[in-house]
Amino acid sequence: MLIADRSPDAAGASVLDPFYRAAGNEVEVFTAAARRGTPVLLKGPTGCGKTRFVETMAHRLGRELITVAGHEDMTSADLVGRFLLKGGETVWVDGPLTRAVRAGAICYLDEIVEARQDTTVVIHPLADHRRELPLDRLGTILHAAPGFQLVISYNPGYQSILKNLKESTRQRFVAITLDFPGADAETEIVAHEAGIDTATARSLVGLGRAIRNLDGSPLGEVSSTRMLILAGSLVAAGLDLRTAVQSAVVEVLSDDDEVVRALGELVDAVLPRR
Structure with a gap:
């Protein structure tokens, strides 16, 4: 759990860094994963600080953060992008996941299990050794820029048998469990x-x-x-x-x-x- 602070921490971090009170080794695990671009799964109850943790880590790592809130109507096009009519022309508009892949940003998919499972499959090639995003409608494959990292979260205690992460998705991530602080x-x-x-x-x-x-x-x-x-x-x-x-x-x-x-x-x- 974290609080914002502008004073230096015990490690001598910049005064502009947010202060984070770690409950365990979550900062070290996330930092190590970020060095390799390894995707991270955050587990924990609603309101325990998962989103704030990602925001703090993005700040400390100097990475842009693009956040997407999962919902049951989310489609793969909402993540990847779609063709839209603008000024009488049909143009391609990147979705948030594609923008993150191009920019080398952290893409945070909050409460990912709220989205349909056929939607979450789109992240699989990004979450393994390939680090690529197929853009089928453009007929191309986009390779993740250096610095890109995928982070997803969910609340295990809130899920039903119909809303859970597929094993094929889970096994692509390292997991960090967060909980309410002391x-x-x-x-x-x-x-x-x-x-x-x-x-x-x-x-x-x-x-x-x-x-x-x-x-x-x-x-x-x-x-x-x-x-x-x-x-x-x-x-x-x-x-x-x-x-x-x-x-x-x-x-x-x-x-x-x-x-x-x-x-x-x-x-x-x-x-x-x-």
Whole structure:
């Protein structure tokens, strides 16, 4: 998990580098993979920092980052490109994946399993030793420029039997698992990102961890670090803590009246009364 900072880190990084608090060896693994152009698969729950991690690594490596959000209607043409009518002429327009291949950029396909499996097959020749992208409609094969790297992410706990990565796709990647940070680190992150004091951030983190640890939880998702930051930002904007939590956490996690009521009782038990 990471926070933005302009102060130098322990390794003497540039003051313009974002600060990243590593939970394990993810920075080293990603850096080594980037040196060889090896594709990376990021696994972890929603809101744990996968996207921010990629943004930080792209910044540190000095690479352009092109991000694509996966969805069920995504086609291969959305990634690769298509012919469009412009000014009375039919012209080819590169898709984001093709732009990244040409520019030697990092292409980040977020929540890739949301796309159809016949769409994700287009990345296979880019994710192995060939490092090439067939442009069938142009009758050519595009070879990846130096610096190109493919990064994909997904949330393993959110997938169904119908939405998972094919083995033929997974085995082309090295995997990095990210998770929510420890309490102290998450408190620092929430305080910094939301612009609130440490005590308030610690209260939010305590609530978030209590929700994550609920036994037999009916929730489809738990309270993410992103969610806690949003609640904190409402506090920074002048809302009282409980109102901010109700709007940014409780009401977001469920539409079921009974579940919302139960979460409200948990908030009452966990948050300090002021």
